[in-house]
Amino acid sequence: MRKRQMIGAFLFYSLFTTHCLLFAAPALVVDDFEEASNKLGGRSNTYVMAPSRSLALKAETGAHGGAKALMLKYDKKDKGGPYDSGGWCGYYTMVKTGPRYLDATPYKTLTFWVKGAAGGEDFVIGLADKHWEEVGDSVKSEAVTKYLSSGKVTTEWQQVRIPLSVFLLEMKELASIAFCFEGSVLPGGAGKGTVFIDDLALE
Amino acid sequence: MKRKLGLLLPLSSLFFLSYLLPPISSLSAAFAEGATLKDVPPFPQGTVLFESERKFGERGRFGGYAMKPSKYGVFPDGKMKRPGSSSDPIYIRYRKEKNPSFCGAYVLVLGDLSRYATLTFWIKGAKGGETFEIGINDVISNKREDAVIIGSIYRYLSAGVTTEWQQVKIPLEDFFGTDLNRIYSIVFNFNEQGEGIFWIDGLEFHEEAMVHSEDAITAQGALLLDNFDHSDVNLLGRKANAYKRLPSVCEFTRAEEPRRGSHGRSLQLDYDKKSTGWCGYYSLLNQIDGAYFDLNPYKEVSFWVRGAKGGEMFEVGMADRSWLTIGDSVKAGAVDKYLPQGVTTDWQEVVIPLSDFGKLDWGQMGSFTINFHQAGAGTLFVEDLRFIRKSDQDLLKEWDQ
Numbered sequence: 001m002r003k004r005q006m007i008g009a010f011l012f013y014s015l016f017t018t019h020c021l022l023f024a025a026p027a028l029v030v031d032d033f034e035e036a037s038n039k040l041g042g043r044s045n046t047y048v049m050a051p052s053r054s055l056a057l058k059a060e061t062g063a064h065g066g067a068k069a070l071m072l073k074y075d076k077k078d079k080g081g082p083y084d085s086g087g088w089c090g091y092y093t094m095v096k097t098g099p100r101y102l103d104a105t106p107y108k109t110l111t112f113w114v115k116g117a118a119g120g121e122d123f124v125i126g127l128a129d130k131h132w133e134e135v136g137d138s139v140k141s142e143a144v145t146k147y148l149s150s151g152k153v154t155t156e157w158q159q160v161r162i163p164l165s166v167f168l169l170e171m172k173e174l175a176s177i178a179f180c181f182e183g184s185v186l187p188g189g190a191g192k193g194t195v196f197i198d199d200l201a202l203e
Numbered sequence: 204m205k206r207k208l209g210l211l212l213p214l215s216s217l218f219f220l221s222y223l224l225p226p227i228s229s230l231s232a233a234f235a236e237g238a239t240l241k242d243v244p245p246f247p248q249g250t251v252l253f254e255s256e257r258k259f260g261e262r263g264r265f266g267g268y269a270m271k272p273s274k275y276g277v278f279p280d281g282k283m284k285r286p287g288s289s290s291d292p293i294y295i296r297y298r299k300e301k302n303p304s305f306c307g308a309y310v311l312v313l314g315d316l317s318r319y320a321t322l323t324f325w326i327k328g329a330k331g332g333e334t335f336e337i338g339i340n341d342v343i344s345n346k347r348e349d350a351v352i353i354g355s356i357y358r359y360l361s362a363g364v365t366t367e368w369q370q371v372k373i374p375l376e377d378f379f380g381t382d383l384n385r386i387y388s389i390v391f392n393f394n395e396q397g398e399g400i401f402w403i404d405g406l407e408f409h410e411e412a413m414v415h416s417e418d419a420i421t422a423q424g425a426l427l428l429d430n431f432d433h434s435d436v437n438l439l440g441r442k443a444n445a446y447k448r449l450p451s452v453c454e455f456t457r458a459e460e461p462r463r464g465s466h467g468r469s470l471q472l473d474y475d476k477k478s479t480g481w482c483g484y485y486s487l488l489n490q491i492d493g494a495y496f497d498l499n500p501y502k503e504v505s506f507w508v509r510g511a512k513g514g515e516m517f518e519v520g521m522a523d524r525s526w527l528t529i530g531d532s533v534k535a536g537a538v539d540k541y542l543p544q545g546v547t548t549d550w551q552e553v554v555i556p557l558s559d560f561g562k563l564d565w566g567q568m569g570s571f572t573i574n575f576h577q578a579g580a581g582t583l584f585v586e587d588l589r590f591i592r593k594s595d596q597d598l599l600k601e602w603d604q
Contacts, residue, residue, distance in 0.1 A: 036421040041320065041374075041412020045497060055602050057595050073602060097320045097412045098376025099383065 028107060028202040030177065031093055033058060033070045038200075040102065042094030046072075047178070049087035051080040054181065056091050064113040064157045064198035071196055074123075074181040078190035086190060090126070090180040093200070101130055101173035107202035110162045110177070114144065116153040117194035122185040126178035127167045133175035139167045143185040153195065164202075237323070237407035243314035250342060250385050260387070262313045265293050269306035273393070274298045277308050285325055285368050285404045292327075292404035297335075299393040307335070307392040310406065317383040319408040322373045326356070326403055328364040333399035334433050338390035339378045345387040352392060353377045353440040355433035359414075364401055372413045377440050379490045395433065426501065426590045428571065429486055431457050432467030437588075439496075441487035445472070451480035453575065463507055463550055463586045472573065475580040483517070483574035485532075486588065495524050495567040498557065503591040504571065505554045508538070510546040511582035519553070520572040521560045527569030534574065535559040550586065 031038035038044055046054040055073040063069040072091050081087030095102040110125065122145050126138030145152050147160045164171060179197065183189035240263045246252075252260065267275035280294035295308045316322075334357065338350030357363050359371050375383060389406075420426050429437040435457070437443045445453040451474075458471040474482050488496035504519070516539070520532030539545045541553045557565070571588065593601070 035415060036417040037415035041415055043417060045499070053602075055598055057598060098374060100318065100320055100410075 027111075030095060030200045030202060031070075032066050032199055033063075033068050033197070034066050038093045038095075040095055041097050042176075044091070044093035046089070046091050048089045049081055051077045052087035052089040052181075054089035054091060059196055062196070064115075066198075069113075069196045069198040071194060072179060073194045075192045076181045076183055076186055076190050078183055078188060086183060088180070088182075090123070090178050092126075092176050092178040094176050096133070096175040101175055104164065104171040104174040104202055107171075108164055109203045110164060110201075111159060111203055112200040113157045113159050113198045114148075114153055115155055115157045115196050117155070117196070119152070119154045121153045121191075121193045121195045123179055123181050123195065124185055125162060126176075126180045127164075127169055128175045128178070129169040129171070130173040130175060131170065138176065138178050138180070139169055140180060140182065141166055145185075157198070161203075237409055238319065239407055240310075240312065240314075243312065243316065243408060244318070245314055246342070246385050247315060252342060253346060256342070256345065256387070260311055260313050262311055264311045265308065266311075267295075267297075267306065267308040270304050273300045273304040273306035275306045275308055275393075280402060283327075283402050285327070285402075288325075288404055290404060292325075292402040294400070294402055295391065296398075296400045297393040298398040299396050301396055305393070307390055309340075309388045309390045310403075311388050312386045314386060315384050316375060316386045316408060319375055319383075319410055321409040321411065321413040322375055322389070322406075323370055323409060323413065324403055324406040325368050325370050326360075326364055326401055327368045328366055328402075329400035331363070331365040333364045333401045334393075334395050334397075336392040336394045336434055337373065338392055339381050340387045340390060341382040342385040342387050343382065350388075350390045350392070351378050351381050352390075352434075352436060353379075354436050354438065355394075357433045358438055358440070368404075370405075374412065374414045374416075375408075379440070379493055394435075420592065424592050424594075425505075426592070428488070428588045428590060429470070430467060430587055431470040431585070437486050439488065441490065443484070443486040445482070445484050447482040448480040450477040451475065451482040451575070453482035453484060455484055458584065461509065461550075461584055470585040472583045472585065473581075474575045474583070476575040476578050478578050481574070481576075483520075483572055484585075485570045485572045487570050489524075489527070489569045495569060498565045498568045498590065500592050501557060501565075501590040502593045502597060503554050503556050504589070505552060505591055506588040507550045507552050507586040508542075508546055509548055509550045509584050511548070511584075513545070513547045515546045515581040515583045516575070516577045516579070517583065518574050518576050519555055520574055521557070521563060521568065522570045522572065523564040524567040524569055525564065532570065532572045532574070533560045533563060534576075537576070546583070554591075 029039050046056050048054055053075045057071045058068045059071040060068055074089050076089055077086035079086055122143050125141040128138040132138050141162050144160055147162050148158050265277045267277045269275050276296040278294055279291040281291045283292050297306055299306055334355060336352045336355050338352040340350045344350055359373055360369055427438055445455045447453050453474040456471045457468040459468055462469040472484055476482055518534045518537045520534045522532035526532050535555050541555055542551055
């Protein structure tokens with residue numbers, strides 16, 4: 001009788017896990033940076049508040065996948081601008097299409113690939129749901145280096161995996177994803193550099 | 204034990220069954236690939252309809268409207284088939300006479316389109332070149348008989364309607380200001396004098412965004428704001444119009460001659476600037492009460508100009524959010540700053556670096572203006588208003604400065 005119970009439990013477990021594996025939501029590629037618009041049709045751009053500044057271009061050599069990667073140049077200041085805090089800078093991509101927000105509840109992890117022009121660069125990821133979009137801000141992750149097994153951005157491609165649970169957001173109504181060059185993760189609150197990003201996805 | 208096993212077996216059977224049947228998520232995905240009119244969710248509860256709207260309103264119904272002497276004809280055409288389609292396309296015929304006479308056709312939706320991102324349909328003309336404006340009515344605008352028009356079919360088919368079947372893809376976000384939860388009808392408005400016959404088939408709604416307009420702008424290196432060919436709204440779907448303060452006046456029309464190229468129209472501005480008042484023409488970059496336009500990736504504005512007599516004088520202005528709020532613009536200067544010989548009766552291109560407009564908030568831009576600042580009357584023709592993008596080299600040079 002115990003043997004039949006064990007067989008039954010095993011059968012149930014294997015069917016359940018197979019079902020989960022077969023029918024888990026496939027990864028959603030947000031942007032592979034091959035075209036001007038992201039894969040969801042949303043616009044992307046830098047955001048800046050002087051005196052800080054940032055520039056986004058498509059790098060046509062050394063991409064992680066495909067022909068192009070995103071090249072982000074940043075120049076975060078620590079003085080001047082609003083509250084003399086140096087302003088802000090970064091890059092955002094909209095996952096909201098027109099008035100429709102992205103339902104990100106089927107996904108658990110935000111992933112992308114990163115490398116630096118010099119190594120040692122750092123930034124945070126910002127996610128905005130409908131509420132945060134309305135106030136023009138986002139909920140930030142910890143420094144991206146915390147999610148890298150090597151503990152730092154290098155000149156080689158590394159995958160960053162950030163659990164969506166670190167963002168306290170309404171994932172049913174996701175509006176945007178941002179790469180934010182925050183003074184809090186830069187030495188002395190300021191810094192200038194270049195990072196490359198590729199294959200931004202939700203898994 | 205048998206009882207326990209009995210409970211276990213039906214459970215596992217359920218999992219087996221789930222492998223045989225398509226999962227719910229797959230069904231949703233298939234649905235998302237193209238919902239037909241019958242698949243569209245109904246109006247939300249509490250949607251207010253006039254008695255006439257309720258009685259008349261039947262989803263999928265085609266019809267038309269006309270003020271004499273303009274005419275229309277609309278019916279399902281079983282003789283015309285689109286390859287791969289089993290449905291009967293809708294035959295639409297129109298004869299649009301001089302203004303104020305008008306005519307148009309419509310299809311009733313009576314549904315909630317808020318879950319969709321893209322509208323698609325197939326179109327084929329009897330001769331090619333058939334033209335109309337596309338609009339949408341929610342239950343409020345339908346009561347006002349004032350559809351939201353987003354421009355000509357040429358905005359979505361750059362070569363226009365031809366004698367071959369072509370799929371038209373329209374982002375629903377282009378219908379800015381409509382309540383997508385309560386869409387009453389889709390409108391085809393015949394705004395240009397003339398007649399034509401075309402067929403519509405395979406009207407569908409998609410959850411995915413199928414139009415990436417930024418890709419085309421990047422590939423072309425420029426944003427064509429207006430070619431003035433087929434619609435009074437510009438190619439961003441924004442409003443454009445003449446402005447005046449008496450006794451100065453300006454009127455605009457779209458003229459078939461003179462024009463650049465073999466077809467289309469130019470913008471004709473007839474102005475009479477007095478010593479007081481003001482007059483000119485504007486084209487909006489922002490949606491009214493909506494998002495402002497980011498011109499940061501652009502470096503120049505370009506357009507072509509000629510006069511009826513030559514010597515016409517005007518200045519060019521741009522307004523960001525703040526300047527739009529106060530109803531004015533920053534001027535780059537008079538046209539003879541950019542055309543040393545001034546306006547002539549030949550087409551000449553005017554190219555103005557955006558830096559000549561001074562310190563505007565380029566991420567929050569509102570309008571482009573042509574302002575007649577010198578007293579005098581005249582007629583000016585304008586074509587192909589474009590914004591030229593910065594190249595990667597321009598951006599890197601700017602970064603290093």
